[in-house]
Amino acid sequence: MSAVALSLKDIHKSFGNTPIIRGVSLDVPVGERHAIIGPNGAGKSTLFHLISGRFPVSAGRILLRGEDITGLPPYQINRRGLSRSFQVTNIFPRLSVFENLRCGVLWSLGYRYSFWRFVEGLRDARERTEEVMEQIGMTARRAIPAGVLTYAEQRALEIGITIAGGANVIMLDEPTAGMSRSETENAVELIRKVSQGRTLIMVEHDMSVVFGLADTISVLVYGQIIATGAPAAIRQNREVREAYLGQAEEH
Amino acid sequence: MRSSLGRYALWIGLAILFAALPHIFTSGTSLTKMSLMGIMIIFALSYNMLLGQTGMLSFGHAVYYGLAGFMVVHFINRASGGAWPVWLPFVPLIGGLTGLTFGIIFGWVSTTRAGTAFAMISLGLGELVAACSLILRGFFGGEEGITTNRTRLLRLFGYNFGPQVQVYYLIAAWCLICIAAMYAITRTPLGRMSNAVRENPERAQFVGYSTQMVRFLSFCLSGFFAGIAGALAAINFEIMNFLSVSAVQSGTVLLMTYIGGVGHFFGPILGAVLITWLQSSLSDLTGAWMLYFGLLFIFVIMFSPGGIAGWIMLHEPLARAGLLMRLLPAYLLIAVPVLIALAGIVGLIEFGHHYLVKGATDGTVVRVLGVALDTAGPWPWLISVGLLAAGLILGRRLWPVVTDAWNGASAELKRRISA
């Protein structure tokens, strides 16, 4: 039995009187690639927001490698080694590609809020940034302001910022949404590469991406996980087929 | 390292410029103006640490400037006659620390919020201090203010800082130090994360940074530099009154900074120099100076939100490629209708001002270029409106020339880059 990276214990979330997440419990082992799928409005993005601290939970507990992170602000959770990307591209538009990535690097190297040393002089920060930039294949675009990149490039940058801090647990929210087929293939390769040696949790609609990448799949329907298992098992699961995959095939 | 040499050259050049200015502009009034410019440069740059660098719109920045000024006045009065062993050149640090202290107190209150709420808190705190300044007479001296005498501290190398030129050099030195320090801060982890918070506060949280902490630290540092500016103002004027903490002072630094341009580090420097110059030159020439100031601000917001610096930097890529000269004919051409329209606007404002404000006491006749015009009659108005209309119509006709020139130069630039 391997160690648990992220553990959700009976998470609930309501907006007003409307329950969105209705008791989700989940254990993601260290090093696993875990995909969360489910129909629109199932609460996948909400679940991400709860785990990453963007919204407070209504009830339940969230543990990151055994440590309780429930109710912590996002930056505290990030410092503890959980980093996430966003479904709607969420970058620093007027900063260059290089600067965007370096923003993701600074805290993890311990530079905090210092205003007594020049960023240009920080060799480790520069090297780490270069490394990530190389990984996402954007070295040639380093000086371009992020706001004028193409959509696919912005999505790659989004992933780059997410992994730059070296977090152990990476959460990607629909990383390939809105991409063409070839762009999606590139993105899958990128995700495979950057999730090496880390725990990956992702929300994804594209089934080929999910079944190609994930070690384990959880199916979220109406705020509850109805099944968790290996891709093959999920494919066979009758309940899942009825609730979700059947619908998807009709499209 | 050629680039680092170039970097130092800029600073050395600036230092030489500051040192040489009093020898170029030798008159007493220029010295006064340049001293004020130095103070305002620091103040505007400190304001831009908030607005331009961190994206915080403050309506109460004069609080830190003014309170520091008052503190310094009291400090000099206490320390006078050798009571405390301090030299005047170090007194601005007292102002900086005052600004920092109040920055910590008020920053703790206000940086919990961002956006409009932050702007409102800063306004509320500004009004709070301004209202207090008229109640607490002991510290603020009521409507008259508090005076001091800068020459009564210990002498440093025989200088007593009585003559304005000595004060100018004191201000210039501090100005140089503060410009360098504030520029340096933009290139530190905090400075870069301030930009990140400005760009996308939510994302900044998810890379490990507390946006509130970033805002708070920027706010404190900004208060420190505003305090130095306030201290220099106290030393320069030897008097502080309630106006220096007022909404008017806060508004002035906001307008100055924005007109100069918040998007580039040097923008506020341009704004401070230009506005201070206009203020002292135009207020002698016209009673409607504040109106011009406000109209200039609105013009910049509507047509050049990057301010003067933004407009200049728009041309930077073209200048690098040596294509700037291609724009020159078009710019000279468009300058004609612009000047005509401007003359019309100035005419309307000045004739209006003369008729409405001075007319009752000095008579309605005004002399323009040796011609007597009666502002009670129709001619000055017809001429002004005519000029404005002619300028606008002609400008609209000629505008395509400018866009053509611009597009041509940009296309050429693109061609060269891709080649």
Added chain:
Amino acid sequence: MLELVIFSSLNGVLYGMLLFMLASGLTLIFSMMGVLNFAHASFYMLGAYFGFEISRRIGFWPGFVVAPLLVGAVGALVERYGLRQVHRHGHVAELLFTFGLAFVIEELVQMFWGKLPVDYRVPASLDFTAFTLFQTTYPAYRMFMLLVAVGMFVFLLAILTRTRVGLIIQAALTHPNTVAMLGHDVPRIFMMVFGVGSALAGLAGVIAGPALVTQPSMAALLGPILFVVVVVGGLGSLPGAFVASLLIGLIQTFAVAINLSLSDIFGSGGAAIFGDLWQATVAQLAPVIPYLLLVLILIFRPTGLMGTRET
């Protein structure tokens, strides 16, 4: 004592209703357009000066009708040819635009009517005593102001709850960004809301001008108080603006009437530490109280008294 309470309450409610005439427009504009209009109090000032100018030439009553309409037209023009251009540069630019506008309006008013207060008089038809209580008289004009303010309040309520436009506005209040999706001509609605808001401010100016002082600094004096009202009430909440208007009106009026200082209550001992603050009477501290309230509200109840949105 009873006399003081009754008259202060009356004046406080009156001042509060006057504030609400401005705060309601400001709230509507903010809710629908996302712009905190710094120049709102300037439109109030324009109302007073237009009213003065018209009453001087024709009479008070024509001014009472025409001045608000003129101010409304100015407001609509400002929206159409100023604010709309700035809109694409974002909310900060819009806020700054209105800030610059307030600056320019104050300068223009100074140019046209001078720096000193103008003699804007209560019309003869309303220049009598409404009632006398404990030997203190209460002017009829103040009752008239109260009547107009209440009338406007009822009018606004009726529009918001009974008309189609009101429904659109209400939808925008609770769900910003949805109005455009409903397929309405948003730029026109914006221009209308801005114009009507300005006209309301102008109306407040017309009736407040003769009772208070009509001077170029009247906008700068009232503007910040107005922001206190909308923030304390909760940005975007009309009921909140109403409650906060009355609250601030009453606090201000009562504070001015109280001549107590801390040293009167606790003895002069604290003066050594707190200096002038200890000696200052509540009346002297009155200008500070709204801002103190604003800061406290923003720290402890960021949504304001009745707001639902954090800003």
